[in-house]
Amino acid sequence: MNVNDFMAKHGITDADLDRMAAPYEDGSFEPEPDGKVFSGSHLDAVGTRRVTVVYDAKDTQRVAMIARSKGVKPSSVYRDALDYYLAAQA
Template identity: 55%
Template sequence: MNVKDFMEKHGLSDQDLDQMAASYEAGDYPTSGNRVYVGSHLSAVGMKRVTVAYPASDAQEVKEIARARGVSASDIYRTALAHYLAESDIA
């Protein structure tokens, strides 16, 4: 869903959005005592997205392993990297 469709679905106008953003832009947005993060949500949760190229056959094998284990391919890659880092002499 694009922004226009979202706004139409919820009956919002540009003026409504401006009004909703006014307190945040003025620096007095009520946070209810919760921390407000600025920037990528990945930084806030302690993760960073990276792009790595693998041979297609290896990527397919990872996908099959992940499916068999009921986890995501990302879980397999993270686990493999964690093992590598744990055994690395550089760290």
């Protein structure tokens, strides 16, 4: 989903974005007393990070077959394999 689709889905206009960004841009932004403000990638804030890994085509086909047989996405199989590997290293 691109930003325009997201804005349309949530009924946000450019004027809304300008209004929401103004306090931050003019230096008057005050965070909630108990709220957290994160800098950097939103992925850092939620504790995940996207990585790119290149595998042989035949291996990715096997992963796709395993995922289909388990009713999960291939990314779940890759995550499980990485979890297994990391646990063995501990």
